[in-house]
Amino acid sequence: MRQSIRIALLSGGVCLVGTTTLAQVNVGITVSQTGPAAALGIPQKNSVAQLPKEIAGQKVDYVVLDDATDPTKAVANARKMIAENKIDYLIGSSATPATMALVDVAAETKTPYCAMVPSKAVVDPVDEKRKWTFKAPQNDAIMAESLAEHMAANGVKSVAFLGFTDGYGQGWLEEVEKAMPAKGIKITAVERFQRTDTSVTGQVLKILASSPDAVLIAASGTVAVMPQKTIKEQGYNKPIYQTHGVGTMDFVRVGGKDVDGTVFPAGPVVVADLLPDSHPSKKVGLEYIKAYEANNKTPFAVFGAHLADCMSIAANSVKPALEKGKPGTAEFRSGLRDAIETTKELPATHGVYNYSPTDHAGLDNRSRVLIKIVNGKWTLLP
Amino acid sequence: MKEFSSAPLLWIAVMLGFAALPILPGVPDFWITLWDYIGIYSLVAIGLVLLTGVGGMTSFGQAAFVGFGAYVTAVLTSHFGWSPWLTLPASLCVTGLAAFVLGLPTVRLSGHYLPLGTIAWGICVFYLFGNTEALGRFDGISGLPPFTLGPISLIDSRAAFYLIWCCVLLAIVLSGNLLDSRMGRAIRALRGGTQAAESFGVRTAQAKLTVFIYAALLAGLSGWLYAHVQRAVSPSPFGLHAGIEYLLMAVLGGSGHVLGGVFGAAVVAILKDHLQSLLPKLIGADGNFETIVFGVLMVVILQFARQGLWPFALKLLPAPKPRRIEQSAAPLPRRAVPEVGSPLLQVEKARKVFGGLVAVNDVSFNVKAGEIVGLIGPNGAGKSTTFNLLTGVLRATSGSILYRGQEIAGRPARDVAALGVARTFQHVKLIGRMSVLENVAIGAHLRGSSGVLSSMLLLDREEEERLLREAAMQIERVGLKEHMHKPAASLALGQQRIVEIARALCLDPALLLLDEPAAGLRFGEKQELAALLSQLRSEGMSVLLVEHDMDFVMNLTDHLVVLDFGEKIAEGAPASVSADPVVLEAYLGGVE
């Protein structure tokens, strides 16, 4: 046993020690390349290659680990990168539970941390614990409100909700329950389904029995097609709304004509080419897409852009932080945090960031556009 | 302390070295973090070793109990502001309760239904966690307080290390003590099927539930630690995939050994960590290959090391010292021997019907105290069925079976055993991995009384010495003294039958039921067995035996009962029965 422990420990050491180098900015990224959030984690991982290699004269090094959508693994990854790679900035993970767990790790180790999930609870309220955490994606609230506005403007008086039985569906449900009544829209039914379900007929029948003016499906990726198809098959021809989770071309590819007419909110990067030239996200967004598609030979997915935004936020703050200390020191990290908190009018792929000591979500209404699918193409709604 | 008894000095050195890890200069932080996780996983794996490797119940749902432990402390500390230390009893209580509720149906499942059942409730519990508002639904609860010790916070992985590994050490010691006790033997006997254990008075359903709850409590303890080390809980670490991974740890380590659980947890955690950095370099492509490597590894290990990896490590260690038999231990009290010649067993028109088939048709016979009765007949005559009616394995359709004047027809096997009826089995039912001594000591189960707690705390040692001395005495009596400390499986089949007789004698029976005791014995061994049985008879014991070997029966028995096609066709002294034309017809014309 002793022997085996020693061997295990020694072999562990060989791999772990030696990766530590100083005088460069180290960024640690943990994403879910496998497990239920793989559809988010893979484009995020694929975006790493295009991140800046040098910021403010400092070499930047990235460590990427997979957490398999497991919060335990995500925390272990973060601790590993903090201990072994001396990271100055932490980014991750792809799903909310893991992200919530990382908030504590960031606070404990005083590492500035950028979250890539929309859940508001990650950065709200900004207290001792959340002081080190900043969030790149839009709050679900921003997205939900934009949908509520669109519905109200188009005479929708009632809506039924069909969402994932997981953190994504839950986050949306909470915001929808606030945003819809605020616009006088009644929620007629709330139903849930699994990512792996082969049929949602039961849920759809129940929803349609409540005769809503519109249906909102809160699901992500291609899985979101199936409920919409089922609804259409039941002869329902009123508006169907989706969430920003369907902001990938895969959704249109799989959905075909069944998803024509769908309205969903999204970050501006999704339709970067359609944005007016005046939009602050147009330039950054197009650059991101170009680099992504050149690196990966696959169409970009919206989730990866959050990673790019996380880096934009940090890149903008490295220079002031360098005045506080050298990379790898506690002074640098705390300087980086302080600098990020003062970020003003920073254009990025998903919007314009303005952080403050009381707001670590940073985005406003410029961070969302409404998209309608027309003839298999995304069109920008005014 | 049995786990460490083989080389105490070596183990002390290992433990000291291990304890020094966090304070040694130059030990990277992440090693300690990794070992913290290994400790947390180990607790679950140790529970699984007891449940799966020892008790024979495979659970894929262990992660659910980790969840109960973790969620209870998460709710109490975050919503109600309790200190993490105060929540431990609550965590364990709730986990224990959940285990009791889930265990009641689960332990009644047989064969592969049991693991499937654990998969079913494993999935249910996951969704219940995820759909419960108070538990934060799928996002869970975060921002849990770390452990604190006075002013010192155990937030640092080096500090938490000691807390975690103290728990693991405690679990190892308690589990080792439990296994090496009266209840432990009962639990280990479960692997050999419930029939044998029940025949010696073990309440198998209760023993199964006990080990099930114990394993769950270890998982709950692990969950309690997890919640405050991770400082966030959400459903996904408590789902089915986590449950599968825990089982993998137990199986990989060696599901029969407590330390194998720890070993398995360490191998899995270290391997996972290394594969993540190694594989992309080896394969030269990005992507996640760990799952694949893990799956393949699991299959390969089952192909080449079905007992897990720990037995290989054990080979490097000195062999454990054989159990010392305390010759001075007070002998166990004996049962009053019935007066020779008094009626002991009266079978009156016993009948057993399976569907439309009458297997035993109104058979009647008697066994008097101090005589050896043979039950013979061609194959399919109903001998074994009759035997099972007597021992409570089967319930008679009608008729009565009186033992010392008491009705025993329809009473469960363990009640019959408690009255002083001991048996052996036609197909030997010993636990191959247990020593002969331990196997035989199961026979004395009803002559002891210590329970789970007293054995874990070593309060049962005096009784334990008496039980083991009794077992050793019976082994000596049947002439297997030199095999006492060998695993039962290493003995020849004939010898194993004799071990079964020693186990039966340990019950201190007044009536011994032997199912083909001479099968597989060599001539000399048969003579020894006959001498042993004659001696037992002279001590006032009664024996009823089913046997095929005519010479053996003719020379030994006082009385023969002959069955054919479920009916008694003859009865009487051996000499008269062997001359009976009906018996000859049955045997010569029979299937034999």
Next chain:
Amino acid sequence: MNSTIALFLLQDGVINGAIYALLGVTLVLIFAVTRVIFVPQGEFAAWGALTLASLESGATPGTALLLVVLGVSAAVVETIRERASMRPARLGVMAVRDVAMPIALLLIVSTIAPTKPALWLSVLLTLALVVPLGPLVYRLAFQPIADATVLTLFIAAIGVHFAMIGLGLIFFGAEGFRNEPFIAGVFPLGPLMFKGQSLVILAATAALLAALWFFFEHSMLGKALRATAINRLGARLVGIPTRATGRIAFALAAAIGALSGTLIGSLTTISYDSGFIISLKGFVAAIAAGLASYPVTVVAAIGVGVLESFAAFFASAYKEVIVFSLIIPLLIWRSLVTAHHDEEEE
């Protein structure tokens, strides 16, 4: 809830149940012949659907390459294992069957795929790619431990499941796919609307079940499989090679799995990890039938489908809880029926 809704739910449940039935029957088949509780059966279904989707989109599916890798591995492993008794003839068979044929198939598929072949050709190619994976999985994972306990085989099956999930993610990516329906369109029947594909599923399930029945009752091979199921040793004694029966059982399983995958692929979105939960539900049915009776499995599978459909209507968030918590009483009942069969020691 009115009767129309009830009918709709019933219809939906029966169609899902038909898929569960196919998987459940396969699980019973594999268990009976090899005693393996084959958890990854659902992966064959997912791979069937995803292989078809790759072909439809003009790409060479990863399963083609996997077939080569597994074929070569099986040949190498078996050559090493049986080096003492290996005859040249067998080496030749393996070289052709396990090495040459998969490579040929890979070449054919990578030539045809970019031309986006017709649906029937794609389905044929899918079967040609996925079916041989069944026996290969059996040879590599289970054949060497064919005599182990049910539990050991079960754990090995879970290992195979992990490996297949990981491979699926690499081959097909994390996003889901959807196939073209065999028959597009919707047919009204009374108040109900039947999707063409639903009818195809029902018809295909019925046909497959009938074919299985015919196979087991009337073909020599089927009888051999049944004999093995009843008594392995006895079957071996009368000259039925149990190794071969294991392979055949797995080939059948892969074929039925792949076919059910191509069937549901157009009804729902299938991704690399869709298979597990589908096969778990097939399991519930197989367990209800005591992993022994085919007709009971089919009835139970349809029962599961219908139950699930109604549970989705009444309490969608707790659907899985309802379906899986109902297994436990079922298991207790099975345990009582088959008492005293747990006397298994390793």
